[in-house]
Amino acid sequence: MAMQAGLDAHIVIVGCGISGIGAALKLTQHGFKNVKILEASGRSGGRIKSTSFGNGIVEIGANWIHGPSKENPVFRLACEHKLLDDKSMSEENQAVDVGGHPPFVPVFYSSSGKRLGPEIVEPASQLFSSLLKNSQEFFGTEIEPYPSVGEYMKKEIMHHTAQWKDDAETKRLKMAILSTMLKLECSICGSHSMDLVGLGSFGSYQTLPGIDCTFPGGYESLIHAMMKGLPQGIVSYNTPVKCVHWNGSFRPTQPSEPTYPVVVECENGEIVPADHVIVTVSLGYLKQYCQTFLNPPLPLHKAHSIKRMGFGTNNKIFLEFEKPFWDPSCQVISLAWEDESSLYDATPDVKKLWVKKLFGFTVQHSDERLGHVLCGWIAGHESEYMEELSDAEVKESVTEVLRRFIGDSTITPKRVFRSKWHSDLYTKGSYSYLSVGCSISDIDNIGQPLPLPGSNSRPFQVLFAGEATHPSFYSTTHGALLSGWREADRLISYSTPSVPGTGNLNSKL
Template sequence: AKLRIERKTEIQSFDVLIVGAGIAGLSAAEYLVKNEIKNVAVLEAKQRIGGRIYTRFVNGNPLEMGAQWIHGAEIVNNVFNLAVQNRLINDEPCETLYGPALLPGGKFVNTHLVNQLFKEMENIEKVKRDDSLEMEMEKEFETIAENFATKDRDVLKKVFNFYKIQKMFDEGDELNKITSKSDYLAYPCDLDITGGLNRLVDAIAFNIEELRILKNHQVLNIDYSESNILVKVKTGDEIKYFKANFVICTVSLGFLKENSASLFTPRLPERKLTAVNRLVFGRGVKIFLFYSNPFWKKNNLLKLKLGLSDEDYAKGYNDWVYRVGYFEEVVDCPNVLLTTVFGDVAKEVEPMNEFEINKKLTNLLRNYTSDYTLPKADQIIKSEWITDEFVLGTYSAPGIDSDAGDFDIIGESLPDSESPRLLFAGEATSRTHYSTMHGARESGVREAMRIVDQIQRDYWKC
């Protein structure tokens, strides 16, 4: 059924409407405004902007509940360049896996052994095959293990199981759900910005008039059946309608998976829906542990890695504590540790009470350090992206049955590329930089450029 309104209703008209004030939507708006397309509005369902960039301040210190790193301190990374321009980067070191590796019972793993394994694994990750990422990594590990002394292989396998948990964090979900084939293009050096990523969001929003960003405006439907697109919006208890020549939709892949049937009129083409369903939208939880009296010295833990047996790794499909692979110092908060849980069990952690999480993580730390006097954390704070109705997960990855082209298909304009009216941006539309802030920013600029080109073509047709 069409959304078109029968009765007389006041409708605001815009040249461009952007759905979502994450980094993709804000970057699109910024580009349009800078190119003299001023009649633009950004519709944001929440009371805040930034999307999956969300800096929460606790005792004056910034905690990144969502995106945390600039993936690539390189001039080809638009987010890195933006951070440099706005003097947001100081002398932060590249994020690494440095730090001790432990086995249960307080057993240290030889650092040289750990580093050698990681180096070998990074080399094989460049190989693209048809298996799941987990199966491919397991096969390659068997080959690598032959280069190590027999006496070291049991310990090596336990460190490898940590590496798989770390890889789940990188990819966003269980490795058996993700293909080893990918066109992802990695840049060297992950940077953890001090002072809060919210400053990055503010730097983009500064170039957009505040009146153009409409918070608490939840888009219910986008009717693109005619050249003027009609958008139905809920704000508080009120329903509003907007018209636009162009709409850029930047909602998350998780939101698309859950809501595409009701969000678009007419229904999205099967080709696009298939691509949406074949990609994975990750499930993960960040957990911050606060201590009034930290039991570590600054830069002593860095990233404390936990090696685990095959048996314990297998338990992780049903028990979330076996998907905790590390505890990491938080750059801006010297009394806080960060850990994460990704995969099938992550959804169990979000609704759990902090007392239960604290108890399990404390027992884990005590078991690995062999210090049963370690204190419980004074406070636990966790992210809640899986249950966030406007996000429903973390970030995208190529599913086991997907093709790299699926990212492109989600990003295709409707009705077609020759006459784009409904456009799509967001990290899940980036074939080479999915799951990243720079992928999201690139995609927003890409679609804004497409609109600028189309407006110029339409002008010369007149």
């Protein structure tokens, strides 16, 4: 018998994050009858993960809707399901373009326990912002004066600061602020150091208008709302995939049954036949298992692009306090280490100095109802080392830092809780970035379906989605969702015959 075709095609989606859920929704709503999601963990959402802490909700994973405006599909879905507050949905909020950086005004403290005034903070932050904007303008120009964003920023900063007329202490504080801002950028990029982020491709990331906003009921409220639209029993949880065998002619059981070009072998021994498989696993997971995850193995250009592309860790450390030591208007507490007179964004001794990679804390909640909670942000190898420590060790180190910078020896958090994305078996980090020697053609390579064009085999056996496959919104939830829709559209276009005289309405991929 022939393999299944059209809306009867058997489609397996590997991973139940927003990309996989988005693909499944689009396919089932289009009328595909045999869609199955295999999820390695016991939950849906992937890197969207909310939990209660204090008396409120905190985000272990994705935090904001970046660019909440009509162009953002995550924002549109959140509005459709009424998951945001009125301010976030307002036209005014959507119209403001913050260029990808939330317009929080940080309160800077130095390691000698001083609060730094605007006369020191503003010149340093304005210089950093203008140079960072300049570093995005090499994309598409074929000009790359330095291989990395870090090298470009450091060289330009040294050039500009050489002309400052400040006294030695003021200059030292300004340099410390610039180092802190480099660490902040590491967290935004998900990179160990900005020396690893490619300069020529840095501007490929596109921002959307709108002031970044959060979900009052947690980001997972969006996942729950989306899951309600899927048929019952579509997801198999706790079912890690061992290998996707493709480009074959598999007959799972009886001779009378159809053959399938793909079978998905699960770690529990289960074999799932498919006409098409959409792989939505993280780039971190692909990096570790790309040699064994597919059989036949990935074509070399895809495997090389997976290796070249950057994928790092950005973790959060949540601290709950009995009462706030910060002002009611405070949104961000930033830390400037005065001994960092030369610019660097990676500590020379990760084990001893890991806590110096913390660029600061955002105020999560600060009221009697939700409690008083700060979130510390830390990226890179320091962040990965932090995952190996006990809660008590993390609490002690971070408490010591806060007491030193705020100049108050009584500061004591009640509780500490942190994310551990690098240790996560099925994620292996946080999100992707374009590293040195990488370009958006690598993103195209990673997202290219198998078999490759020109093959005589049945097309679209294995498709690839996830944030790392979106050429301009990599690292974001909206990039992940759009990539899932893109691969679903690819299968809809392939499987749905054209209506005579109209062409295929779904052919725009």
